Amino acid sequence: MKEVPIEKIKELRQRTGSGILDCKQALIEANGDVDKAIEILRKKGIAKAEKKLERPTTEGVIEAYIHPGERLGVLVEVNCETDFVARNPEFRRFVRDIAMQIAATDPLAITPEDLPPQIIERERKIYEEQLKDSGKPKEVIEKIIQGKLQKFYEEVCLLKQAFIKNPEKTVEVYLKEQIAKFGENIKIKRFARFKIGE
DSSP states (O other): OOOOOHHHHHHHHHHHOOOHHHHHHHHHHTTTOHHHHHHHHHHHHHHHHHHHTTSOOOEEEEEEEEOTTSSEEEEEEEEESOHHHHTOHHHHHHHHHHHHHHHHHOOSBSSGGGSOHHHHHHHHHHHHHHHTTSOOOHHHHHHHHHHHHHHHHHHHBGGGSEETTEEEEEHHHHHHHHHHHHTSOOEEEEEEEEETTO
16 A cells, blocks of 8 residues: 555544654555554554663652542652653553552562562462472473463562553553653652551
């Protein structure tokens, strides 16, 4: 497809916020299919986002989220590169989504690397105990343990969790989409979750 109708470019631009040339290129690649073009733009954006992960983040916001009933609250700090992005309402919405995610899922850490080693060791010992009489070879048992640890990380590590507003993607993918959208590195720095009686 060489020529793309301007209406389709406008629609794609409206739905993704991408530049006109990027939209046109994606539509040519997708043979005029807007949904396919969105997928192409998402993939390219996430690839670009990976490159931004090393850049310093010295701006940002702290969001406080109090769940209805006032028995559960979250404080979260999310950093970005510029004050311009920190003040953007869409960035604020993203930070609020992260606070709500923490309230809903009660993660222990942001990434698996942030988990205390004793917690990982405890889980590993539980899995070893479960499998010790299975009669499986040692390398098979190790693979099973690694798989169980990955599942554990998906439950207790914020970035590995399924995003509550769209379980088709992880919080990590949602974060990378924001990095691609704003063209800046964004980091979820720290959080605290408070619940009455805990």
